[in-house]
Amino acid sequence: MPSSILSGSQLFLASGSPRRLALLEQLGLAVTVVEAPVEEVALPKESPRSFVMRMAIEKALAGYNKVSGHDIWVVGADTLVMQDGDVFGKPRNHQQAKDFLHKLAGSSHKVLSAVAIVHQGEVLSDLSETMVSFANLDSQQIDNYLATDEWRGKAGGYAIQGKAAQFICHIDGSYSGVMGLPLYETSALLAELGFTVLQPTSLNNKEQKS
Numbered sequence: 001m002p003s004s005i006l007s008g009s010q011l012f013l014a015s016g017s018p019r020r021l022a023l024l025e026q027l028g029l030a031v032t033v034v035e036a037p038v039e040e041v042a043l044p045k046e047s048p049r050s051f052v053m054r055m056a057i058e059k060a061l062a063g064y065n066k067v068s069g070h071d072i073w074v075v076g077a078d079t080l081v082m083q084d085g086d087v088f089g090k091p092r093n094h095q096q097a098k099d100f101l102h103k104l105a106g107s108s109h110k111v112l113s114a115v116a117i118v119h120q121g122e123v124l125s126d127l128s129e130t131m132v133s134f135a136n137l138d139s140q141q142i143d144n145y146l147a148t149d150e151w152r153g154k155a156g157g158y159a160i161q162g163k164a165a166q167f168i169c170h171i172d173g174s175y176s177g178v179m180g181l182p183l184y185e186t187s188a189l190l191a192e193l194g195f196t197v198l199q200p201t202s203l204n205n206k207e208q209k210s
């Protein structure tokens with residue numbers, strides 16, 4: 001990926017997450033991925049909500065700084081799992097994923113998913129919160145799930161869009177938010193920034209309207 005991408009009217013996703021790309025594409029949008037890694041470390045006393053919002057904004061801004069062009073929109077997002085004051089990001093290893101799943105089993109947790117969009121220097125962001133309830137799981141079920149490797153790179157050590165769906169008895173909120181990019185909030189922010197989402201092509205409608 002070149003460090004500076006010249007573009008016309010275009011939607012960029014500042015993310016290495018294939019889930020986020022798939023979700024944006026689900027809206028029928030043509031998306032260009034721009035890699036813009038940021039350091040994902042919470043500040044002292046930073047709340048989970050502030051942290052996830054800051055991460056989404058930093059990712060979007062880092063992506064924005066890598067592209068050039070007038071009519072560009074850059075999306076960044078961040079997702080984490082919160083339970084009883086504990087915050088679960090992406091597990092560092094198999095053991096941590098196992099610990100997360102033992103805590104999530106037979107209980108409810110919250111998934112926080114923030115999205116930020118930058119357009120012409122303006123930054124808008126929003127936060128989606130979803131309650132997810134897991135059924136009781138025994139150690140064998142958890143070990144079997146861990147063996148699928150689907151826990152890797154997923155906040156909380158599971159993916160709702162994969163085999164973990166069989167453990168989830170209830171959600172209250174946004175499925176796409178749990179998966180990594182809340183599409184309702186994303187579409188609303190894009191619209192606020194002048195990008196009409198329901199287009200047959202990825203080209204932004206500003207030019208097409210005039």
Ligand SMILES: Cc1cn([C@H]2C[C@H](O)[C@@H](COP(=O)(O)OP(=O)(O)OP(=O)(O)O)O2)c(=O)[nH]c1=O
Pocket residue numbers: 014015016017019020040059077078079080081090111153154155156158159160161178179180
């Ligand atoms: C809870 C949950 C998370 N996830 C994923 C979404 C995110 O990719 C990941 C959370 O990690 P993030 O740090 O939010 O994102 P990322 O590192 O994968 O991608 P990037 O920073 O480049 O945008 O967990 C699922 O795919 N399904 C789920 O059910």
